[in-house]
Amino acid sequence: MKRQNSAPTMKDVAREAGVALGTVSKVVNGIPVGEAYRKKVEDAIEKLNYQVNSYAQGLKANKTCTVALLLPSTLNPFFAELAYYIDIALLKRKYRMLLCCTASDINAEQEYITMAQQNKVDGIIGLTYNPNLRIEESTPYVSIDRSLGPRIPCVASDNFAGGHLAAEKLADLGCKSVAFLRTGSSLSNEPNKRKAGFENGCLARHLNYELKIIDDGDPFQEFIDFLEMHYHKGRLDFDGLFCVNDELACRIIRVLQNMGLRVPEDVQVIGFDGAKGFGHGDYYCSTIVQPTAEIAEMCVELLLQGNMSVRPPLICLPVSYAAGGTTKDM
Amino acid sequence: MKRQNSAPTMKDVAREAGVALGTVSKVVNGIPVGEAYRKKVEDAIEKLNYQVNSYAQGLKANKTCTVALLLPSTLNPFFAELAYYIDIALLKRKYRMLLCCTASDINAEQEYITMAQQNKVDGIIGLTYNPNLRIEESTPYVSIDRSLGPRIPCVASDNFAGGHLAAEKLADLGCKSVAFLRTGSSLSNEPNKRKAGFENGCLARHLNYELKIIDDGDPFQEFIDFLEMHYHKGRLDFDGLFCVNDELACRIIRVLQNMGLRVPEDVQVIGFDGAKGFGHGDYYCSTIVQPTAEIAEMCVELLLQGNMSVRPPLICLPVSYAAGGTTKDM
Numbered sequence: 189m190k191r192q193n194s195a196p197t198m199k200d201v202a203r204e205a206g207v208a209l210g211t212v213s214k215v216v217n218g219i220p221v222g223e224a225y226r227k228k229v230e231d232a233i234e235k236l237n238y239q240v241n242s243y244a245q246g247l248k249a250n251k252t253c254t255v256a257l258l259l260p261s262t263l264n265p266f267f268a269e270l271a272y273y274i275d276i277a278l279l280k281r282k283y284r285m286l287l288c289c290t291a292s293d294i295n296a297e298q299e300y301i302t303m304a305q306q307n308k309v310d311g312i313i314g315l316t317y318n319p320n321l322r323i324e325e326s327t328p329y330v331s332i333d334r335s336l337g338p339r340i341p342c343v344a345s346d347n348f349a350g351g352h353l354a355a356e357k358l359a360d361l362g363c364k365s366v367a368f369l370r371t372g373s374s375l376s377n378e379p380n381k382r383k384a385g386f387e388n389g390c391l392a393r394h395l396n397y398e399l400k401i402i403d404d405g406d407p408f409q410e411f412i413d414f415l416e417m418h419y420h421k422g423r424l425d426f427d428g429l430f431c432v433n434d435e436l437a438c439r440i441i442r443v444l445q446n447m448g449l450r451v452p453e454d455v456q457v458i459g460f461d462g463a464k465g466f467g468h469g470d471y472y473c474s475t476i477v478q479p480t481a482e483i484a485e486m487c488v489e490l491l492l493q494g495n496m497s498v499r500p501p502l503i504c505l506p507v508s509y510a511a512g513g514t515t516k517d518m
Numbered sequence: 519m520k521r522q523n524s525a526p527t528m529k530d531v532a533r534e535a536g537v538a539l540g541t542v543s544k545v546v547n548g549i550p551v552g553e554a555y556r557k558k559v560e561d562a563i564e565k566l567n568y569q570v571n572s573y574a575q576g577l578k579a580n581k582t583c584t585v586a587l588l589l590p591s592t593l594n595p596f597f598a599e600l601a602y603y604i605d606i607a608l609l610k611r612k613y614r615m616l617l618c619c620t621a622s623d624i625n626a627e628q629e630y631i632t633m634a635q636q637n638k639v640d641g642i643i644g645l646t647y648n649p650n651l652r653i654e655e656s657t658p659y660v661s662i663d664r665s666l667g668p669r670i671p672c673v674a675s676d677n678f679a680g681g682h683l684a685a686e687k688l689a690d691l692g693c694k695s696v697a698f699l700r701t702g703s704s705l706s707n708e709p710n711k712r713k714a715g716f717e718n719g720c721l722a723r724h725l726n727y728e729l730k731i732i733d734d735g736d737p738f739q740e741f742i743d744f745l746e747m748h749y750h751k752g753r754l755d756f757d758g759l760f761c762v763n764d765e766l767a768c769r770i771i772r773v774l775q776n777m778g779l780r781v782p783e784d785v786q787v788i789g790f791d792g793a794k795g796f797g798h799g800d801y802y803c804s805t806i807v808q809p810t811a812e813i814a815e816m817c818v819e820l821l822l823q824g825n826m827s828v829r830p831p832l833i834c835l836p837v838s839y840a841a842g843g844t845t846k847d848m
Contacts, residue, residue, distance in 0.1 A: 263797025268598040275619040287617040289605040306525045435796040466765040467593025
């Protein structure tokens with residue numbers, strides 16, 4: 189499309205204010221000048237509606253006021269929520285967000301990291317399961333859900349506490365024999381702690397439990413086989429299931445219904461994430477809710493804070509439980 | 519966080535290639551030089567892994583390779599899908615996407631438009647219901663779902679055809695008496711054509727129909743009152759409902775179930791959008807599917823095409839029908 193270049197320049201401001209160009213430059217860049225000069229320049233800026241050219245400023249100050257967010261995609265509601273809240277946290281601080289959906293382009297993540305190293309973005313917030321990512325420790329990077337090294341902060345939910353809470357809830361709701369179902373990346377990551385927390389909670393509450401754990405890419409049929417193996421004469425061996433996320437919980441609920449089992453009457457099901465239909469409707473299922481807004485705020489705060497002498501390697505934020513119709517809470 | 523500036527510069531490339539700085543500049547900016555020089559510079563660029571500083575280049579070429587996407591939020595799955603596919607379409611063309619969720623900041627939209635006018639972004643793709651937006655016709659802007667003026671292209675689904683298709687489907691599926699339920703912005707917009715298409719389809723297929731139309735912000739209770747008014751002795755006057763989007767359809771289905779009505783046995787329901795749980799699961803309901811990937815591709819193509827002598831004011835892309843369990847298709 190055709191462009192226009194009628195926006196006022198620093199020269200126009202200098203002419204309007206009746207001062208030297210260098211004086212305008214000092215005021216714009218926050219360098220002290222005499223009060224009367226500062227006032228003249230500020231009045232001229234306001235009168236002309238002069239806007240600082242952030243690209244020119246970026247070159248000088250090594251600051252672009254832009255942060256890149258790397259997410260696999262926005263199709264998953266937890267990722268979409270993260271994008272929304274991180275954008276809000278950045279807007280509040282007058283920063284812009286470059287969003288890169290990395291699932292479609294395996295090289296994109298590394299390109300953004302190069303941009304950050306070259307000061308073309310001020311930093312990166314990334315949720316990635318790319319095993320080959322190369323990030324220097326000096327790169328301004330905050331990771332979500334996966335630790336990428338001791339000097340790169342990682343922000344996550346308190347996944348262990350979430351798994352523990354799920355076991356406690358199932359016990360409180362009368363379950364005697366439960367199972368944990370998990371699919372996910374085989375790479376070391378924070379969400380894996382949901383399993384350990386759940387086991388710990390089951391032991392504390394004397395719940396019988398089994399685990400069925402498969403990797404991303406393994407056939408879903410393995411869960412169906414597992415459930416059918418534990419199905420005898422119209423009854424399931426389990427009266428409670430904890431699924432590693434809400435999406436899996438919803439798929440498992442359909443399997444149970446196809447087997448003729450009622451949720452929550454015969455089997456109670458708890459998921460993880462706190463995803464909501466259409467972003468603000470009901471929870472898909474009873475769930476351990478991730479504090480998405482707080483995760484977003486923490487990532488932005490950590491990334492943009494000046495003093496990086498304190499660089500916490502892992503920050504875990506508290507989760508909560510929400511009833512969503514697939515447990516007997518009422 | 520601490521920055522490093524170890525990336526090779528144009529000077530390093532000149533030294534490595536044994537040519538003048540101006541020669542490197544010419545090659546980088548696509549200005550012809552002697553073949554032997556070009557080869558030397560390209561070899562040096564590859565050897566040093568020199569990356570063009572896009573901010574410096576942006577200043578010179580009035581090009582930033584960055585496009586801003588303005589969306590109310592990413593919490594609505596249709597918006598989240600748009601963000602995903604627009605990012606893919608931009609990545610394919612080596613562009614980056616600034617995403618701005620405007621629901622939280624009423625001034626953000628206007629600020630991005632100013633950025634586009636100042637060539638700080640190469641253009642804007644916006645889905646907005648802001649009635650006060652000021653956009654000059656020369657601003658590179660493509661609108662989604664709402665026409666902002668004759669010289670600003672608008673891309674949308676063929677909403678009229680979608681409404682028509684919903685009426686036809688309900689007729690095909692045996693409905694005799696139907697209703698259209700709509701909530702949305704009172705501003706003129708493309709999705710409003712769903713109503714006209716539906717009415718047209720009902721007339722063509724001799725379906726009795728009623729309309730219940732409320733504005734954003736009106737109480738949802740009005741829909742409940744409407745349905746209860748049409749409920750006599752355990753039966754609803756309607757055997758088919760078309761809801762303006764999937765979110766409304768899901769809420770209405772719950773109201774029907776609370777009234778003791780079965781979906782689809784007693785009442786068949788069709789929504790609009792083609793939203794899917796968790797982005798890739800099942801449709802929430804039977805639905806008119808918006809071609810989100812095609813809308814995204816069209817917006818990006820229109821915005822970035824060089825020749826804007828052809829500036830179509832409105833482009834409507836074809837929709838399709840998908841069964842989602844709330845109609846008697848099987």
